[in-house]
Amino acid sequence: MNFEHSQKVKGLLTKLEAFMQEFIYPQERSYHEFVHDPSNLWQEWPKMAELKAAAREQGLWNLFLPKDYGDFSPGLTNLEYAPLAEIMGRTLWASEVFNCSAPDTGNMEVLAKFGSPEQQARWLNPLLAGEIRSAYVMTEPQVASSDATNLELTILPDGDDYVLNGRKWWISGARHPRCKLFLVMGKTLLDNPRHQQHSTIIVPPSTPGVRIERRQTVFGSLNSPGGESELSFENVRVPKSNLILGEGRGFEIAQGRLGPGRIHHCMRSIGQAQRALELMAQRAESRVAFGRKLSEQGSIRQDVARSFCEIEMARLLTLKAADQMDRYGAKVAKDLIAAIKVIAPQMAQTVADRAIQAHGGMGVSDDTPIAEFFTLNRYLRIADGPDEVHMNQLGKQKISACAAEGTR
Structure with missing residues (x-):
């Protein structure tokens, strides 16, 4: 497996990271205050349309659709999109700016893959345009x-x-x-x-x-x-x-929808874990307790080291799943997709928990995004199928495969 980014992806990563620095991170407080104001309930944040227009103008739009979707796709594979999804995941609402947010992404994939021409004209095209x-x-x-x-x-x-x-x-x-x-x-x-x-x-x-x-x-x-x-x-x-598609085809549609979506979810979770790690390290270096920086405490260093190891493992496993899906399809990659759906949210929740601990009272507040990272990833361990379902199916498949191979 070669996970070296292509020149195309490197260019998109540079553009995306610059966009996040200029347009997303500075607006996090504004977004949070608006959506948590009871007087704004069920209203869209006024700046969202402006940011979407800027993202589309810069070519950072609908990046999630794999290239096998033809004219609907910007031409990226799942593996190529994965690091872009990770960057978007560093702010919980950022993927919507690029028209790459759930549940729209999965629904667009369904309509692009299974929808009739009439359904695509009426529903898919406005979704792809970010209008609905x-x-x-x-x-x-x-x-x-x-x-x-x-x-x-x-x-x-x-x-x-x-x-x-x-x-x-x-x-x-x-x-x-x-x-x-x-x-x-x-x-x-x-x-x-x-x-x-x-x-x-x-x-x-x-x-x-x-x-x-x-x-x-x-x-x-x-x-x-x-x-x-x-x-x-x-x-x-x-x-x-x-x-x-037709009567009785619901499971076929659901399975076609969930494979890429689970990779997107996992890469966003990894982005959240990575940012939580960075915030934890910055806090440890800047905070003094009992005459020493937190970064000099052995327990804090272990938390940072463990978090780094766990993020790297989850990232590589998710990239492998994306690569397998690109090469052989979701059916062949289903074991890896099940594995990352269990591993990535658990890992992100654990890293966020350590970062909360390092921040003390600030960690459970909304002064940083860490508390939201923790709660979202706890929720993701239920969404798209609970951990137990994925583990049960994965365990069944591995037992069957190993039993079929016999003793060597």
């Missing part, structure tokens, strides 16, 4: 949705329409003022084998019968402007042309 946002609607409150075969919302044909009935929750971005489409996964072919029952359909949030039942908090935060919400669908009618 979207949500992925999968998890349900009444069933263990880590096993997606449990999903119960129905998407049933009726004349020229499909009719949806059911409940969903933990739907990120549903309240965003620019959210104009939901990609909803539900059950259509009730008598089919359990992995061939579900379908994915486009539902505009304004469709009659779609209702936001309540807002949900994550560690006490509403995460405005998108938030997390519980939704109900009561006799929601959408035209059959809104169905993506």
Whole structure:
């Protein structure tokens, strides 16, 4: 494996890092104060459109789409995009500036890969232009949705329409003022084998019968402007042309969506861990306790050293997963993708915890981004499948593979 960056990627990294220094880091306090002001609830930060325009003008736009997506792609592989995602991850909201934020990235991949020409014209093109946002609607409150075969919302044909009935929750971005489409996964072919029952359909949030039942908090935060919400669908009618790919293809769509997205999540987590490490080291060098700098304390040095080792290991594992996906596809790379989904958020949470400890009371405040890094990565250990699901599947695959090889 050769992880040396190409000249193209080096150029993009230089541009991206300069953009972060000029436009993103200086605005972190402004963004934080706006979205945490109750009077601004569910409103977009006014500077976001301005920053998006600047990013697009500099060619830092839609960098996430792999080159096998043809004209929709800027031509990068997953491996080439990975270090760019890491830099974006250093500020939690930065990826949106470059039109590279979840859940839009996964939804754009679905529409680019599986959408009809009509669906792409109506929904994908505005998403690629950053004009609208979207949500992925999968998890349900009444069933263990880590096993997606449990999903119960129905998407049933009726004349020229499909009719949806059911409940969903933990739907990120549903309240965003620019959210104009939901990609909803539900059950259509009730008598089919359990992995061939579900379908994915486009539902505009304004469709009659779609209702936001309540807002949900994550560690006490509403995460405005998108938030997390519980939704109900009561006799929601959408035209059959809104169905993506075909009846019973929901699992195929979900798997196609999750592979690249997990690499993006992991590289952003690594970016957060890297920044937490840097802030921890800077704090240790500048703070004096009991007559010595913190950086002279053996325990602090061990925390910095361990964090460096863990970040490097997670980064290399994630790059290997990206390289394998580029070479052989997500099916072959699934073991590595499962591994990084477990390792990267755990690592970032641990590094952030050490950085919090080094900062003392300041570490649990909003004076640094470290506390948000900690809570986000704790949440990511549940999102896109909890650790236990990935470990169970990975362990099963490794046992089977090793048993098949036999004793040498």
